[in-house]
Amino acid sequence: MDSDIKRLSRRYPQLLLPIQTGARQTEKYKDAVLGGQIPDTAPDFACPKDIALSSYDTPAGRAEILYLGDRGDFVHAYRALGYRCEPAEIPDSVGAAAIRGLINWEKIHNHRDAYLAAGGEDWSGEFNRFTSDKKNYLDSLILLSGGDYSNVPAEEVGLDAAAWREKSLTIRKYHELTHFVCRGLYPDDIDALRDEVIADAIGLVAAFGRYDTRLTRRFLGTEGGVFRAGGRLSHYVKEDELDAAVTRVNAMIDETAAKIEKALPESGGDLFALLLRIFP
Secondary structure, three states: OOHHHHHHHHHOHHHHOOOOOOHHHOHHHHHHHHHOOOOOOOOOOOOHHHEEEEEEEEOOEEEEEEEEOOHHHHHHHHHHHHOOOOOOOOOOOOOEEEEEEEEOHHHHHHHHHHHHHOOOOOHHHHHHHHHOOHHHOEEEEEEEEOOOHHHOOHHHHOOOHHHHHHHHHHHHHHHHHHHHHHHHHOOOOOOHHHHHHHHHHHHHHHHHOOOOHHHHHHHHOOHHHOOOOOOHHHHOOOHHHHHHHHHHHHHHHHHHHHHHHHHHHHHOOOHHHHHHHHOO
């Protein structure tokens, strides 16, 4: 088993469980998630060598990112961690996810070992004290896949397949880091459509050094002023609200472009400084 998978299974044992309907109600799931027991099942990952865990320092603290190059591995991890091992549908246009509130059993076990090594004798009481503060053991984790961003093919971007996959990963990474920073610094200021526009903008600047409004509209499905089936906009609003949302999103894209044109030179190439200048 790959070293990152080993480490991850110590944190989140449910990664080793099969994905199946009703999984969350099984004793194995409860033992893994609520008891920290590592299942004796083999990991269901096709390309464990193409899985990597990394971290990034941001204005909102350190963000951890799990990259899964194989699409099937990304879907498995997203279902295991974000949908309690249930076979939820993951649209092809979804290539990243931020999951919050994950119980990190490695943190709990490391604290137990240190407590007992120091002569502690009441682990049950110490466990209750330690877990009374959610910051001690709950994680946020960003999942990234390795496919084309928003399921847009390379020929529509004007790049070869390999170059577009590389750019896609950069866009995806900084899109999710943008959400991480905004949720951390402005937890009560949430606007799904605005936040998607800004996150795409930061991702595009990270990948290309500039903000391409045409690509943002292509990603969201708002090009031409009408919604295009398959665009990500349908993930954030109801079907009968799409027409109004297209108009609003396109206006926000233009507004964001104007903000970036002014703020990009001032940011000195620091993407997080740029973000804080254009948000909200």
